[in-house]
Structures are given as C-alpha cells and as structure tokens.
Amino acid sequence: xxxxxxxxxxxxxxxxxxxxxxxxxxxxxxxxxxxxxxxxxxxxxxxxxxxxxxxxxxxxxxxxxxxxxxxxxxxxxxxxxxxxxxxxxxxxxxxxxxxxxxxxxxxxxxxxxxxxxxxxxx
Amino acid sequence: xxxxxxxxxxxxxxxxxxxxxxxxxxxxxxxxxxxxxxxxxxxxxxxxxxxxxxxxxxxxxxxxxxxxxxxxxxxxxxxxxxxxxxxxxxxxxxxxxxxxxxxxxxxxxxxxxxxxxxxxxxxxxxxxxxxxxxxxxxxxxxxxxxxxxxxxxxxxxxxxxxxxxxxxxxxxxxxxxxxxxxxxxxxxxxxxxxxxxxxxxxxxxxxxxxxxxxxxxxxxxxxxxxxxxxxxxxxxxxxxxxxxxxxxxxxxxxxxxxxxxxxxxxxxxxxxxxxxxxxxxxxxxxxxxxxxxxxxxxxxxxxxxxxxxxxxxxxxxxxxxxxxxxxxxxxxxxxxxxxxxxxxxxxxxxxxxxxxxxxxxxxxxxxxxxxxxxxxxxxxxxxxxxxxxxxxxxxxxxxxxxxxxxxxxxxxxxxxxxxxxxxxxxxxxxxxxxxxxxxxxxxxxxxxxxxxxxxxxxxxxxxxxxxxxxxxxxxxxxxxxxxxxx
Numbered sequence: 371x372x373x374x375x376x377x378x379x380x381x382x383x384x385x386x387x388x389x390x391x392x393x394x395x396x397x398x399x400x401x402x403x404x405x406x407x408x409x410x411x412x413x414x415x416x417x418x419x420x421x422x423x424x425x426x427x428x429x430x431x432x433x434x435x436x437x438x439x440x441x442x443x444x445x446x447x448x449x450x451x452x453x454x455x456x457x458x459x460x461x462x463x464x465x466x467x468x469x470x471x472x473x474x475x476x477x478x479x480x481x482x483x484x485x486x487x488x489x490x491x492x
Numbered sequence: 493x494x495x496x497x498x499x500x501x502x503x504x505x506x507x508x509x510x511x512x513x514x515x516x517x518x519x520x521x522x523x524x525x526x527x528x529x530x531x532x533x534x535x536x537x538x539x540x541x542x543x544x545x546x547x548x549x550x551x552x553x554x555x556x557x558x559x560x561x562x563x564x565x566x567x568x569x570x571x572x573x574x575x576x577x578x579x580x581x582x583x584x585x586x587x588x589x590x591x592x593x594x595x596x597x598x599x600x601x602x603x604x605x606x607x608x609x610x611x612x613x614x615x616x617x618x619x620x621x622x623x624x625x626x627x628x629x630x631x632x633x634x635x636x637x638x639x640x641x642x643x644x645x646x647x648x649x650x651x652x653x654x655x656x657x658x659x660x661x662x663x664x665x666x667x668x669x670x671x672x673x674x675x676x677x678x679x680x681x682x683x684x685x686x687x688x689x690x691x692x693x694x695x696x697x698x699x700x701x702x703x704x705x706x707x708x709x710x711x712x713x714x715x716x717x718x719x720x721x722x723x724x725x726x727x728x729x730x731x732x733x734x735x736x737x738x739x740x741x742x743x744x745x746x747x748x749x750x751x752x753x754x755x756x757x758x759x760x761x762x763x764x765x766x767x768x769x770x771x772x773x774x775x776x777x778x779x780x781x782x783x784x785x786x787x788x789x790x791x792x793x794x795x796x797x798x799x800x801x802x803x804x805x806x807x808x809x810x811x812x813x814x815x816x817x818x819x820x821x822x823x824x825x826x827x828x829x830x831x832x833x834x835x836x837x838x839x840x841x842x843x844x845x846x847x848x849x850x851x852x853x854x855x856x857x858x859x860x861x862x863x864x865x866x867x868x869x870x871x872x873x874x875x876x877x878x879x880x881x882x883x884x885x886x887x888x889x890x891x892x893x894x895x896x897x898x899x900x901x902x903x904x905x906x907x908x909x910x911x912x913x914x915x916x917x918x919x920x921x922x923x924x925x926x927x928x929x930x931x932x933x934x935x936x937x938x939x940x941x942x943x944x945x946x947x948x949x950x951x952x953x954x955x956x957x958x959x960x961x962x963x964x965x966x967x968x969x970x971x972x973x974x975x976x977x978x
Contacts, residue, residue, distance in 0.1 A: 393569065402977070403973075424973060430969045448511075448512075452519070455518075455523070458522075459523070465530055
C-alpha cells in the first residue's frame with residue numbers, strides 16, 4: 371500500500387496541462403488548414419501547410435507518448451524495443467522513396483499552353 | 493496457479509510482465525499502421541497529374557464533417573486524460589473516482605463511434621460524384637436512387653447453370669406471376685407465384701440440368717470409345733424463358749448490368765429482361781464542378797456544360813476560378829515566378845462550388861433557370877414526375893444522360909484511392925477503439941473483486957489497457973490532419 375501515500379496531485383496537474391496543450395494543438399492544426407492568414411507559401415493547401423500540420427501532430431503525439439504513456443521515465447528495455455520499432459517504421463517510410471524511382475513519366479508538354487489558356491481566359 | 497510478475501517487476505527486465513507484453517504488442521501495431529501510412533504516402537505521391545484521379549483536399553472532401561473529425565479528436569484526447577486519471581484514482585485507492593473516470597472514457601469511445609457512423613453514412617448515402625466521358629466531374633447528390641435503371645419487364649431469360657439470376661433482386665414492388673415459356677422438358681407452363689417459388693424451381697432445374705449434362709457427356713464419351721467417329725451431339729436444355737403475367741417494375745443496378753436498350757436489360761450473369769425502358773437518366777443535385785482532369789483551354793467546352801445547361805452555374809465556376817487565379821498571380825508575379833503547373837491543374841483553380849438555379853444574390857436570381865439536359869424521351873408517368881419540380885429552389889437538379897457518364901458512385905471506398913485508404917485506415921482505427929473500450933469496460937464492471945484483493949494488480953491492468961488506449965489516440969492525431977485537413 372506504499373503507493374497510496376504518494377502525492378499524485380503533481381501528476382494530475384501535468385496531465386491537465388498536457389490535455390490543454392493537446393486541445394490547443396488540435397485547434398492550431400485546424401486553423402492551419404482553414405484560416406488564410408496561416409497559409410505557408412502560396413494560397414491554398416501546399417506542401418508547406420502539410421509539413422506544418424504534421425509538425426503539430428508530431429508534437430501532440432510526443433506529448434501523449436511522453437506524459438500519458440510515461441515514456442519520459444521508462445525502463446531501458448522499453449526504449450530498446452521502441453528503437454527497433456522506430457527503425458522499422460523509418461524503413462517503411464523510406465520505401466516510399468521508390469515511388470520516385472518509378473519508370474512512369476508524366477507528360478508535361480501542356481505547360482506552356484496551360485499558362486497561355488488561363489491568362490487568355492481571365 | 494499464480495502467474496508470476498503480474499504486480500512486482502522482474503529483476504532482469506525491471507518491468508511486470510504485462511507491461512513488457514503490451515509494449516511488444518504496440519510495437520507490432522506500429523508496424524501494422526506504419527504499413528498503411530506507407531501505403532498512403534505511396535498512393536498520394538504516386539498520383540500522375542492529369543491522368544489519375546487527383547488526390548482530393550481533405551478539407552474539401554469532408555466539408556461540414558471536418559468538424560466531426562475535429563470533435564472526435566478532442567473526444568479521444570479527453571478520453572486519454574480520463575484513462576490516466578482513472579489509473580491515478582486506483583493508485584490513490586479511490587474506487588469511486590476510478591469507476592467514474594472509466595465510464596467517462598467508455599462514453600467517449602461510444603461518442604467517437606457514433607460521430608464516425610454519422611460521418612460514414614453521409615459519405616455513403618449523401619455524397620456522390622459523376623465523371624463524364626471527357627473526365628470532367630460534378631460532385632453532389634444522386635436523387636431518388638436514379639443511378640438505377642428504371643425498367644418495366646415483361647419477359648425474362650436466364651441460364652440454368654449459374655447463381656440465382658441477378659434481376660430478381662432488382663424487382664421493385666409486387667413480385668409478378670411468371671410462367672415458364674421455354675425451358676427443360678416438362679416445365680413449360682409451370683406457374684411461379686413468388687420469389688421463393690421461383691428460387692426453388694430454379695435450383696431444382698439447375699440441379700437436373702447439371703446431372704443431365706453429366707450423363708450426356710458420359711454417353712458421348714462411351715459412344716466415342718465404342719468406335720463411333722460421329723457420336724450424337726450432347727444436347728441438354730440449360731436455359732429458360734419466363735413470361736410475366738403482368739408487367740413488373742425493375743430498378744436495375746448498373747453494377748450488375750452489362751448493357752441496356754429501350755427494350756432490354758442485359759445482366760452480367762447472362763440473364764436478360766425484355767420489356768420497356770422507363771427512364772435511365774440520373775437526377776443529380778450539383779454542388780461542385782471539378783475540372784482538374786480537363787485542360788484549362790478545353791474547360792469552356794467541357795461536357796459538364798452540355799449537361800448543366802445553366803449559364804449561371806458556368807458563370808459561377810469561371811468567376812471563382814478567375815478570383816483564385818488572381819490571388820495566385822498576386823502571390824507569384826511579385827516574386828518573378830510563374831504559377832507552377834501543379835497549381836494550375838490543381839483543385840484551387842479547377843474545383844469550385846456552384847449553386848443550382850443561379851447566384852444567391854437578388855441581382856442574378858432572375859436567371860435562375862435550372863436546366864434539363866437532352867435526356868432520352870422517357871415513359872409517360874416517370875417523365876412527368878421528373879419534370880415536376882425542376883428548378884424549385886434547394887431541390888433543383890439536373891438530368892444526366894447515362895451515355896455521357898464514365899463513372900458514378902457514392903463517396904465509398906470505390907470512389908478513388910483516397911477514399912479506399914481513408915476507409916481502410918479509419919475503419920481499422922475504429923475497430924481498435926471498439927476493442928480498447930471493451931477491455932476498459934471489462935476492467936470497470938468486473939474489477940471490484942481484484943481491487944479488493946490487490947488494488948495494485950488492477951492498477952497495472954488499467955495501465956496496460958491505458959497504454960493501448962493512448963496508442964489509439966496517438967494514431968488518430970495523425971489520421972485527422974492527413975485525411976481531414978491537408
């Protein structure tokens with residue numbers, strides 16, 4: 371029954387703070403997609419907005435993993451397991467680079483005509 | 493038998509066994525979802541501009557249901573907090589608080605799944621798209637199940653060697669009385685008054701046709717073996733024609749139909765219904781026009797405008813496009829750059845919301861004539877009904893002739909790669925939510941006995957269940973932006 375004497379109020383406070391941060395992060399992600407002022411680069415959703423949105427997601431998930439899943443103070447065996455998991459995950463993501471090595475090529479001979487047509491139309 | 497290290501940690505690992513077990517399980521879960529995320533990236537990066545269906549912008553796909561995704565994110569985050577608070581309550585030996593928090597977590601899971609169901613339902617029943625032969629697309633809603641071909645049947649013919657003929661499921665209203673006109677010997681004139689009558693008759697004939705065919709083949713082979721160079725050919729009746737006592741209505745499912753004319757519906761399984769075509773046009777409430785697969789110089793003559801013969805819709809599309817083009821030019825020109833091709837062909841310029849029946853404002857309201865395309869002449873009753881409420885406010889619709897359609901469907905997994913991977917990943921995640929909630933509910937309802945025996949043991953169980961629950965939350969944190977926002 372040693373645990374019952376431990377002061378848990380600090381833990382509760384940190385959980386509430388993380389909860390608030392996750393809520394704010396979620397609103398921020400939505401704002402990045404919805405509000406023009408948050409646009410990174412040209413108007414509309416672009417790779418920049420996507421990277422920003424995913425960065426917020428990474429920050430949020432890190433909070434969940436570190437605080438809620440207690441990875442900020444875990445036994446070394448768990449970190450070893452997660453290191454292998456991470457390496458495999460990175461391997462899966464690296465696979466997607468092969469998409470660029472695809473022999474299929476796009477026909478971009480329409481580039482000039484596309485520009486011409488739009489300018490003329492407006 | 494006492495299972496060791498359920499409460500106290502093992503000396504070599506420093507962990508109680510269940511915790512090590514759940515982390516190993518979560519590692520395999522990362523691989524599972526990692527494979528799917530990798531697939532998502534492949535599909536997204538692999539889109540061939542101007543050839544494949546463009547990858548849609550999540551925010552545009554979900555429309556008002558972005559809020560569903562947003563609320564679900566908050567719900568899952570809150571439930572994650574609930575689990576850690578429940579665990580802390582156990583550590584504080586506060587059963588009441590533990591139970592309350594756990595019920596809150598389960599309620600959050602139920603709320604999440606309810607919101608998800610509403611969202612799925614809207615995609616499967618409320619949102620449709622039609623791609624024309626020139627690859628232009630209109631998004632909106634197919635009305636009154638008019639994707640089905642409305643037909644009046646009088647006579648049907650079918651093979652007796654396949655599954656039950658597909659047209660049977662398309663019969664709308666009362667089942668007619670069928671009489672066998674042509675079929676296996678001795679069956680002519682048989683009356684079939686109901687679906688079950690026809691089914692049992694069909695199965696019996698199929699069985700008999702199959703055994704007759706086997707016997708005939710045996711006979712043929714034995715004649716050959718006997719030295720007869722020209723044996724009597726195999727002859728077994730393997731098809732039947734039935735006439736209906738009175739004409740019956742059919743709503744032909746286009747996915748099962750290989751072709752149709754004014755007098756016949758031909759099903760993929762070889763069955764055929766003869767009679768009269770009532771109407772095959774598709775009633776469509778149009779919300780968006782998508783020209784991403786049409787070159788800009790061809791957009792003004794696109795097939796969309798042949799079908800949506802409403803100048804105000806065309807005007808809305810090109811006005812919105814011009815406005816966006818100006819915004820882009822204002823961004824790139826001062827930088828001395830050209831607007832990238834990807835942008836010129838992308839959804840910001842080529843996918844625009846439109847409103848049937850003219851602009852919303854008064855000035856343009858006079859030109860609110862919603863048109864009807866050059867649909868095929870349709871049979872009396874249905875045609876009159878179809879034209880009745882043309883152009884009446886929010887229920888305004890267009891009629892799309894089927895021969896102009898390349899593809900149509902709801903926003904289900906078949907609608908494109910985005911939808912396929914969206915449903916796969918969110919449904920798999922949903923299953924995890926259900927599984928996790930059931931485990932946590934079990935700990936809540938049946939945990940008291942263990943709590944009284946050894947509260948630390950229950951706390952460990954809740955911690956392990958909680959780790960899974962946080963993982964489910966963590967996956968959603970990524971699913972929300974990649975599918976709903978960007």
